[in-house]
Amino acid sequence: MNDRIANQLASYRTRLDCLDQPNHLAIWQNQFPQAFTTKVAAARSATQILIGAAAEQSAPIIGSAADKRREEKELEDAAYTLARALVACCTDAGDLTQAAKYDLPLSAWRAMRDEVLIQRVNLLESDATALASGPSSGDANNYGINLAAIAHLRKEADDYAAFLISPQAAISNRSELTASLPLLSRAAAILFDQVEDLLPQFSNTPLGIIFVGNYRASTQIIDRGHGSLPAIAPPNPA
Secondary structure (H helix, E strand, C coil): CCHHHHHHHHHHHHHHHHHCCHHHHHHHCCCCCHHHHHHHHHHHHHHHHHHHHHHHHHCCCHHHHHHHHHHHHHHHHHHHHHHHHHHHHHHHCCCHHHHHHCCCCHHHHHHCCHHHHHHHHHHHHHHHHHHHHCCCHHHHHHCCCCHHHHHHHHHHHHHHHHHCCHHHHHHHHHHHHHHHHHHHHHHHHHHHHHHHHHHHHHCCCHHHHHHHHHHHHHCCCCCCCCCCCCCCCCCCCC
């Protein structure tokens, strides 16, 4: 959220705070003109929508990447464990071709990224399932190759796939929220302008005049940004 939107949002909050003061509420709430109460409610709702969007836009997105890394590691560990069991089983059965497909160190699984890892895990799942459900399933089970181990691998693969695009999705969502903030702020500003259009009708009593003055003072937008840089002293003429 940039300083301009932050300043506008602070202004909307200040206006609502002014309206919500008990002595002011007694003057305008559910009083004539009734449209004033309706417009204040609409402006309040628009401000809450803007607050929610600004909070979501400002939230850190590093959590998505961290979740993805966690799920990736869990999948790599599960794949490596089942792959080593398959290598041992196939080697003892004399199927060195099948064993060679998965004779990889853990670092090799760690080096696989995204779709490459998913595709290799899918192949491992298929080959392990063939062993676990084939005529030599009893021997495979002795090595830890069974439906439970395969189901665990599938769960980790599904968990990882769910986070595969989450960092990119989070970045895209933030971009959309950033683009929406000026529109949401403008929608709130229009409603507050309509509130101010009806404001003069409360100037028919001394307390009403004070209320109108206080509200108009609250509409001033104060720059709460980073401020200007300090002045740089001119060089020494000497």
